[in-house]
Amino acid sequence: MKSPDIKEKDLISKCIDGDGNAQRQLYQQYVKAMYNTAIRIVANRADAEDVIQESFVQVFRNLHSFHGDASLGSWIKRITINSAISHIRKHRKFRLVDVDDNFDWPEPEEEAVYAPVDMESVHHAIKQLPDGGREILSLYLLEGYQHKEIAQILNITESTSKTQYRRAKGQLQQLLEPKLS
Incomplete structure (x- = not known):
């Protein structure tokens, strides 16, 4: 069980107390990584921005419940992933289809050598x-x-x-x- 370091605990405490500078610092510290997580799931800039906004609202609303069981970054990432999934469910335009496990899937080709892709x-x-x-x-x-x-x-x-x-x-x-x- 990893507990947050003193500096992080102080930042969390200030955020819980409503300190705008501390909240801004926490946001700036994690927003880029969380945006990258969100964009991989929702794949659209506007939706990723919505997810980030909702995620940080939840982070600041629930920061009092963070106990340090995982790192703060992991905790925020979990909230971001859940927000992205909720966003997709709300705006779902697809239906996941169950296919019988007995379907004969073609085997992937043997280890092919490919040119690197950026x-x-x-x-x-x-x-x-x-x-x-x-x-x-x-x-x-x-x-x-x-x-x-x-x-x-x-x-x-x-x-x-x-x-x-x-x-x-x-x-x-x-x-x-x-x-x-």
Whole structure:
């Protein structure tokens, strides 16, 4: 169990007491990292900004409940991820479809050697994925969640998470194919 250092505890205490300078400092310290987390999930600048705004409102509203079980950054990131998922659920324009686990999925090609792809191209390609696949791919690959956790978060089955992930991964490979050759 990691407890916050003295400086961080002081900042948290001042934020809880409503000190605007402390709140601004905490916001500036974490906003860029949280924006990067949000944009990977919602894939649209305006939505990511909405998610960040909602996240920090929740952070300041609930800072009194932060006990240092994890780092402050991890705690804020968890709030940001939950806000992004809630935002997508509210504005969901897709339906996750459960596919039978017995479906015969083609095996990926053997270890192919590809030319390096710049991260900007990868992020651009991820943004082009359908919402459901992008959300699951981001949670699995970028945020490190397991399919069982994703299923619980999104209220879907684990097999649906795996299926949507495979589809999104295949679509991502197709989108990046011209840059890989």
